[in-house]
Amino acid sequence: MARTTAVAAVQAWINTHPTLTGRGRPLEHGAFRGRVRSPSRGAYLMLTRIDSADALIAEDAADQARIAAVIYAATDEAAETAAVAYANALAALSGTPTPMGDATCLVVDAITGPLFVDDRAGDGEQYAYAVDADFYLINGGS
Numbered sequence: 001m002a003r004t005t006a007v008a009a010v011q012a013w014i015n016t017h018p019t020l021t022g023r024g025r026p027l028e029h030g031a032f033r034g035r036v037r038s039p040s041r042g043a044y045l046m047l048t049r050i051d052s053a054d055a056l057i058a059e060d061a062a063d064q065a066r067i068a069a070v071i072y073a074a075t076d077e078a079a080e081t082a083a084v085a086y087a088n089a090l091a092a093l094s095g096t097p098t099p100m101g102d103a104t105c106l107v108v109d110a111i112t113g114p115l116f117v118d119d120r121a122g123d124g125e126q127y128a129y130a131v132d133a134d135f136y137l138i139n140g141g142s
Contacts, residue, residue: 004103004137006065007033007047012101014045017089026078026085027071035072043073043082050132062106062136069131070117076127083114083129090133103137110134 014031015021021030028042035046051066069086073079093108113131 002061002063002139003052004063004065004139005101006052006063006067006103006135006137007049009100009103009105009137010067010135011047013098013105014047014086020085020089026082031069041074041078043071043078045069045071045082045086062138063103065135065137066110067133067135069133071114071129071131073127079127079129080114080116083131087111087114087131090131100135100137102139104140106136106138108133108135 011031011033014027019025020027022028026043027045029036029044031045031047033047036044046069048068049065050068052063071079071083071086073082090108090111093105095107098105111131111133114129115131117128117130
């Protein structure tokens, strides 16, 4: 089974999603692979791959990638709003193959969160929420 560049794929999908990212959207600043310094308004999301497994989907091997997302913002309301929007966008991926960067997502499952992350002792944004999900990906996208 071929592994995918899962974090890059999910990042590409988020950053081109018409209702998640951009000015006035819940994840105004988009998705990144690490912490960034955000302005006083708007939220951003940090992605990491935390697990991986082989999965059989309709007799084709897929890369089952567990992706952790932490949504950061300067206010609790902005962070929670963005986390809920992201979780709802994942839930909408209910089995219709969706291009994500260089991969295709067959389905998203086992969505957990939003869960408040107490990051107030850190040097970054004070408010964060985590959303984790399993992405079933195959190589070849848009």
